Amino acid sequence: MSNSIQGEALIGGRAVIGAGATFKAFDPNLELAIEPEFRAVNAAQVAEACDLAGQAFDSFRATTDEQRADFLEQIAAQIGALGDELIVRAMAESGLPRARLEGERGRTVNQLKLFAELLREGSWQDARIDSALPQRQPPRPDLRLRFIGVGPVAVFGASNFPLAFSVAGGDTAAALAAGCPVVVKAHSAHPGTSELVGRAVVEAVRRCELHPGTFALLSGSGHGIGETLVKHPAIQAVGFTGSRSGGLALMAAAASRPQPIPVYAEMSSINPVVLLPGALAARGAEIAAGFATSLTMGVGQFCTNPGLLLGLAGKEFDAFASAAAEALKPLPAATMLTAGIAQAYQRGEDTLASQDAVTSLVRGESAGCKGAPSLFTVSGDAFLANTHALSAEIFGPASLLVACRDLDQLLQIIEGLEGQLTATLQLQEDSESDLAAARRLLPALERKVGRILANGFPTGVEVSTAMVHGGPFPATSDGRSSSVGTAAIQRFLRPVSYQNLPRALLPEVLREPNERGVWRRRDGTLTRN
């Protein structure tokens, strides 16, 4: 199979021409459509991909951890083998610069390798053994538990990470690691990038001699394909990163199925940053500079963009506001991912600027496909009077600085926020009053967010064991898991218990002896024996 862009979908290990409408990618820098022409799949093609994924499930999940680890590494190798063509195409389709996309490719590859490591370590299955107690009345049976994959997973590529949250991104890596076949709906903003990566995955499937239904890539624009995909009976879970309206539509589709399924939709977050007085006094200018960098990185197109700053009104707060404004003002407008995202950003800026009591500290010249940084300010009283409008996410480099009357009011504002991916505390570790304030805020922050940072900025999401990228609704539709890091595998797992099953029928991880030395919980105690 070719590994170049043909405008095709990938179903059952083969490239197929979509039977639906045609469309092209768009270069937001050049403001021009890009060849070649793509064709959306139709409902029958979606069904074919899902049926094949259902057929592939049992054989795919029966592979060993080692085999799936090899497969993930093979995907990483095949992505590497795409070379510069991938980067050049992603640059054209996303408007993102080379360095950013090269970094994102590295992250994508590392993510796959991290899941390979997790599989080799083996404890992801959470194996548990309760020994039989035949003398007890009533006798206790032999009980053994492991987690298995939930079934085929539908993954929706995100516009803002054409590699790391897309075809072979976090959800795909986690689902494949869990033994779940994956059907990806490519984001229509980067179909060529998606096809290249999809072909790399298909090549890895082929080389690892897996069932060709293990992976499919569907092309298309509009919502119809997504709903058809989510409603297909073979699909057992959904991963999505995108708009709130898109996520809510998928949740509704999943809930209306005869058999409802979990949806992990990452939708909206404004990532509050709390500026405690000690920190502002000690290093307000430094924090302002860091904030400006974080806000404008990637033209603010991160789920973890710092969209809300909360501080206590006063001299130091005013100095911070001036410093942040000074840092942002010289920054030019920059190309956003798509024309639609740029327009939504501009509408968001205008809406926020038009609210009563909101003052614009910085308004750059956003126009066309370009977005410029904006900084607004408002009093805590005014924020509380209009929380809904003032806490709506503006996807792009805009932020709102709130001057709270006191810590009580700041806490009240936090309590009134919806769920968030992150919250950040700027504090001085040697300031007892900053620490006391942080202690007061932490319980509320823990209830509201998935990740709490001190003295950093929320952009930059480490791919590791202890990362949580997720949070209470609407940060994600399901705050019980993470979309980044090894914890992401749990979203695609469910437990199965085996009672008195003969050894010959037990899955390997639950058998004696424990040949791989996997961590298991025996009669409640963790052991590798």
Place this chain on the structure above:
Amino acid sequence: MSNSIQGEALIGGRAVIGAGATFKAFDPNLELAIEPEFRAVNAAQVAEACDLAGQAFDSFRATTDEQRADFLEQIAAQIGALGDELIVRAMAESGLPRARLEGERGRTVNQLKLFAELLREGSWQDARIDSALPQRQPPRPDLRLRFIGVGPVAVFGASNFPLAFSVAGGDTAAALAAGCPVVVKAHSAHPGTSELVGRAVVEAVRRCELHPGTFALLSGSGHGIGETLVKHPAIQAVGFTGSRSGGLALMAAAASRPQPIPVYAEMSSINPVVLLPGALAARGAEIAAGFATSLTMGVGQFCTNPGLLLGLAGKEFDAFASAAAEALKPLPAATMLTAGIAQAYQRGEDTLASQDAVTSLVRGESAGCKGAPSLFTVSGDAFLANTHALSAEIFGPASLLVACRDLDQLLQIIEGLEGQLTATLQLQEDSESDLAAARRLLPALERKVGRILANGFPTGVEVSTAMVHGGPFPATSDGRSSSVGTAAIQRFLRPVSYQNLPRALLPEVLREPNERGVWRRRDGTLTRN
């Protein structure tokens, strides 16, 4: 506070008279209403209980594992202190015999103690630490993850386990262990039993000096209170065991909230038992006797009741059918939990008996509040032609025996079933053909059910570490967890990650040194150091 039945609800640590309609419990053996009169709570009282639970959450989850373990043990002690009054009242309200209820009380108390043990062991928080790598480019921050409770949990008492799946049952124990306040909606069939246990929990709250909002008991009948409870913004998860229509209504209410929340509704399961030829040949009569005992235990009122038997048509199958019928025929009708359940059972029997191609092998005389065992049989062909009607759960001692043409057809029938709590394989360990058949069926069973048994019967659910009581929809609305055993704590948890948080602000389980020696995952590796 009194520890006797007053017909009251328990809110904020106080007994309160419901402001809604009056109702009484009903003794299904005597077919008589029982004193005293209860009053349902109204919407304002539901809201008060939920608001208080919200207020209690931060202080309750800030208790140490040791404190919550003591609290769970105190609940167990207070239930014990209720003495025989609890058993006598539960017998009157449920029609269940003394021995069964004494056993259930033991199970309830053990469940609380098992969660206390889990808390003392500490690894339920799944603590993870990724060390900072300051030299790496970009530097890796210090990241630490733990799971915390999701927030106040609404628990709906089940009719069939007035103790073990009710006021202080599995969901309550798991939620309290996780640090989640609990608001229980008592089942209207056993309000007195519920009040007694509720008073025991309130007394434990008082003795442990916890926030009085940590626990509330709401009384009432009808669906209005349940919907109000699930829609209250403070409630963050729901545990329910009951009918499919009831569970679906709660799922719809939870999904329609501005902030949707997880619902763990255990709704419907027919628990297929596969009779492999080797097992039938070797010990068909013994299996038939065991089946009859399992089917009729507790008048068949178990979620795990064996409602479907699948075998291969032939001489041994016929012998099994005769033996099972002979074992069931002499068993008398027995009192069911409520008049409504008995009537639904009789309708279910009639509906099944009226289906084309279904033959009645045993029809006892069910009438009034009593249900008698029934056994029906049908061919595999007929089952496949009418799967929907023939696989509906009949709550009570009725089962359907399916004579499959061959193993292919048996597998096809399994593939066509909805999700189940359990599946059972009757097999001979020394029969290669039974083992081969089991190997063929296991992948489908793993996809369909939460627990797979060999050579036993699904009734009897061990409370332990490796138990899964749950399964794909509609066995439960959310098959990613268990409602029994220590795994149940996971349904009420969500992860929070801390990035570069000063030691002074870190939760104890993530601090250095690891004073309690809790298992933690450091840079991917489990360790107690």
